[in-house]
Amino acid sequence: MLSRLKYDLTMAEAARGPGGSRVDLLVVADMVQRGARVLDVGCGDGELLRLLESRGVDGRGIELSREGVNECVAKGLAVVQGDADTDLEDYPDDAFDYVILSQTLQATRRPRAVLEHMLRIGRHGIVSFPNFGHWRIRLQIFFGGHMPRTENLPYAWYETPNIHFCSIKDFRELCRAVGAKMEQAVALNPWGGRMRLKMPWWFWNLFGEQAVFLLSRQN
Amino acid sequence: MADIGATLDLADRTREADDPHSPVVRFGVHKPLRLDAGVDFAPLQIAYQTYGTLNAARSNAVLICHALTGDQHLVNDHPVTGKPGWWETMVGPGKPIDTERYFVICPNVVGGCMGTSGPASTNAATGMPWGLDFPVITVRDMVRAQAMLLDHLGIESVFAVAGGSMGGMQVLQWAASYPQRVFAALPIAASTRHSAQNIAFHEVGRQAVMADPDWRAGRYFAEGTNPRRGLAVARMGAHITYLSDAALHRKFGRRFQNRDNPTFSFDADFQVESYLRHQGITFVERFDANSYLYLTRAMDYFDLAGDYDGVVAEAFRGAPTRFCVISFTSDWLFPTSESRAIVHALNAAGARVSFAEITTDKGHDAFLLEEPELFAIVRGFLEGAAKARGLPAR
Numbered sequence: 172m173l174s175r176l177k178y179d180l181t182m183a184e185a186a187r188g189p190g191g192s193r194v195d196l197l198v199v200a201d202m203v204q205r206g207a208r209v210l211d212v213g214c215g216d217g218e219l220l221r222l223l224e225s226r227g228v229d230g231r232g233i234e235l236s237r238e239g240v241n242e243c244v245a246k247g248l249a250v251v252q253g254d255a256d257t258d259l260e261d262y263p264d265d266a267f268d269y270v271i272l273s274q275t276l277q278a279t280r281r282p283r284a285v286l287e288h289m290l291r292i293g294r295h296g297i298v299s300f301p302n303f304g305h306w307r308i309r310l311q312i313f314f315g316g317h318m319p320r321t322e323n324l325p326y327a328w329y330e331t332p333n334i335h336f337c338s339i340k341d342f343r344e345l346c347r348a349v350g351a352k353m354e355q356a357v358a359l360n361p362w363g364g365r366m367r368l369k370m371p372w373w374f375w376n377l378f379g380e381q382a383v384f385l386l387s388r389q390n
Numbered sequence: 391m392a393d394i395g396a397t398l399d400l401a402d403r404t405r406e407a408d409d410p411h412s413p414v415v416r417f418g419v420h421k422p423l424r425l426d427a428g429v430d431f432a433p434l435q436i437a438y439q440t441y442g443t444l445n446a447a448r449s450n451a452v453l454i455c456h457a458l459t460g461d462q463h464l465v466n467d468h469p470v471t472g473k474p475g476w477w478e479t480m481v482g483p484g485k486p487i488d489t490e491r492y493f494v495i496c497p498n499v500v501g502g503c504m505g506t507s508g509p510a511s512t513n514a515a516t517g518m519p520w521g522l523d524f525p526v527i528t529v530r531d532m533v534r535a536q537a538m539l540l541d542h543l544g545i546e547s548v549f550a551v552a553g554g555s556m557g558g559m560q561v562l563q564w565a566a567s568y569p570q571r572v573f574a575a576l577p578i579a580a581s582t583r584h585s586a587q588n589i590a591f592h593e594v595g596r597q598a599v600m601a602d603p604d605w606r607a608g609r610y611f612a613e614g615t616n617p618r619r620g621l622a623v624a625r626m627g628a629h630i631t632y633l634s635d636a637a638l639h640r641k642f643g644r645r646f647q648n649r650d651n652p653t654f655s656f657d658a659d660f661q662v663e664s665y666l667r668h669q670g671i672t673f674v675e676r677f678d679a680n681s682y683l684y685l686t687r688a689m690d691y692f693d694l695a696g697d698y699d700g701v702v703a704e705a706f707r708g709a710p711t712r713f714c715v716i717s718f719t720s721d722w723l724f725p726t727s728e729s730r731a732i733v734h735a736l737n738a739a740g741a742r743v744s745f746a747e748i749t750t751d752k753g754h755d756a757f758l759l760e761e762p763e764l765f766a767i768v769r770g771f772l773e774g775a776a777k778a779r780g781l782p783a784r
Contacts (some may be wrong), residue, residue: 240745245766280712
C-alpha cells in the first residue's frame with residue numbers, strides 16, 4: 172500500500188477510461204496543456220506521470236513512500252523521495268507550469284501551506300480530492316453517528332492516512348482564503364463518471380464523490 | 391601483522407603504474423593536463439578499460455568513474471589480485487549497465503596507481519617514481535583528464551556517466567564542468583562536498599601511512615621500503631566507515647576467530663579483527679601508499695559550491711543532463727542528507743532529477759554489492775534515458 176495513495180479507488184478503478192487509465196487521472200490530465208512542465212506531488216506509483224508523459228508533458232514527481240519512488244524511477248520517471256509538507260519549500264518560484272495534488276491534499280499536515288506553495292511553484296495548480304460533503308457521507312454521520320467509511324474511504328478514523336478531509340464547499344473557501352482563482356472544476360459521480368451538467372455548487376457538493384479543480388494565482 | 395612482510399622489487403611494484411594490463415593513451419608536452427594546483431602536467435598517461443561496442447552514431451558511451459580504491463578493472467578479473475572486477479554485479483552483458491547495449495569506458499583516475507599518471511608512475515626527468523613530487527590533484531583534474539581521454543576516443547558526449555562515492559563526486563563534476571557532454575548522470579552514495587567528518591577520517595588514514603617508518607617521507611621506492619603497515623592500518627580504519635554497525639554485527643557479532651575462548655593477548659581473537667587485518671593486507675598488495683594520500687586529498691578538496699560562490703545550484707544552472715541520485719539508508723559516510731542536498735540543488739536549478747533512497751544495512755559499500763533495488767533503479771533510469779536519447783531498444 173502506497174502511503175500517499177490515500178484511499179482505495181475501488182469505484183474509480185472499475186471506471187477506467189480510454190487507454191485503461193483511472194477516470195480521475197484522465198480528468199486531471201485533460202487539464203494539462205501539451206508540452207507543459209508538471210510537478211505531481213504525491214505521485215504514488217507514477218500512473219498519472221506516465222499518462223502525462225504519453226501526452227508529451229515534461230513530468231516530475233515527489234513521493235513519500237520509498238516503494239513508490241523506486242517503482243517510478245525504475246519506470247524511467249523523474250521522481251524524488253520527499254514530503255509535500257516539508258519539501259515544497261525547496262522549489263523555486265514559477266518552476267513549473269502545473270503543480271498537481273492528485274488525492275494528496277487531505278493527507279497533508281498543513282493543507283493551506285501546501286496549497287500556497289503549490290501556487291507559488293506552479294503557474295497553475297490541479298487538486299483532486301474525495302468530497303466529504305457527498306450525501307452518503309453525510310448520511311453516515313447523521314444517522315449512523317460514526318465517522319463515515321465507504322468503499323472509497325475504507326479506513327477507520329484511528330488509522331486513516333487522510334487527516335484533513337474537506338467538502339467541495341470547504342475547498343472553495345480555502346481557495347478564496349489563499350487567493351486562488353478557480354479556472355475549472357469537475358465533479359465525479361460514484362461510478363467515476365463526469366458530472367457534466369451545469370449545476371449549482373450545492374448540488375456538486377451533495378452528489379459529487381470526487382472533485383478536481385484547476386486553479387491559478389489571483390493576479 | 392607479520393604476514394604482510396613479503397617484498398616485491400621496485401620493477402614489480404611500478405609495473406602496473408607504468409606499463410599496465412590495460413590500453414593506455416599518452417599525451418605529450420604539447421597537450422598538458424592543466425591542474426587546479428596551477429601546474430601544466432605532461433606527459434600524461436591514462437589507462438582505461440572498455441567493454442561493449444561504440445555504435446556508429448557514437449551515442450551509446452557510458453563513462454564509469456571509480457571510487458577511491460577502485461580502478462579501471464570494472465568487469466574483468468583484476469590483473470594483480472585475480473579477483474573479479476569491482477562492479478561486475480552492475481556492468482556486463484544483460485546487467486543494468488548492459489555492455490551489449492552500451493559502450494562502457496572506465497579510466498583509472500589521475501593520481502591512481504593502475505596505469506594512469508600518479509605518484510607511483512615513473513617521472514621521466516628522474517627515472518624514479520614521482521612520489522611526493524607528483525602535483526596535488528583534485529576531482530576536477532580527474533574529470534579534465536577523462537575529458538581528454540574521450541576527445542582522444544572521438545566521443546563528443548557520453549550517454550551516461552555513473553559512479554559511487556568518489557566516483558559520484560566525479561559524476562557531479564562532469565555535469566558541472568561539461569553539461570553538454572553528459573546526457574544522463576548517476577551519482578551514487580555521493581556528496582557535493584567532503585564533510586569535516588569525512589576529511590577527519592581521511593587525515594587519520596594519511597597519518598597512519600606517514601607514521602610508518604617505511605614511508606620515508608614518500609621516497610620509499612628509492613629507499614627500497616614499502617609502508618605496508620601504515621597503509622594497511624589506513625585501510626582498516628577506512629573500511630569500518632564503508633560498513634554499518636548493523637552489517638558488522640550481522641557478519642561477525644562478538645564471535646571468536648578459530649578459538650573458543652579469549653587468549654588474553656592482542657592476537658586477533660575476534661572475527662572482526664581478523665577480517666579487518668585481512669582487508670588491510672590484501673589492500674597493500676594492489677595499492678600504492680602515496681596514491682592513497684593523493685586521492686584522499688582530492689576528495690577532501692572537493693566542494694562544488696566553492697566553485698560557484700557557495701551556491702551548488704549554480705553548478706547545474708541550465709544543465710540539460712537528467713540525473714538519478716541514489717543513497718543508502720545505512721550509509722553514514724555519505725548519508726542520505728548529502729544526496730538530498732544534491733537533489734535540492736538540482737531542483738533549484740530546474741534539472742530533471744530522480745532520487746531514490748535504498749533500504750539496506752550494508753552501509754556506504756552497498757553500491758558495490760548485490761542490491762536488487764539498486765539494479766532495478768539503475769536499469770529503469772537508463773532505460774528511460776535511452777528512450778529519450780533515441781538509442782535503439784534492446
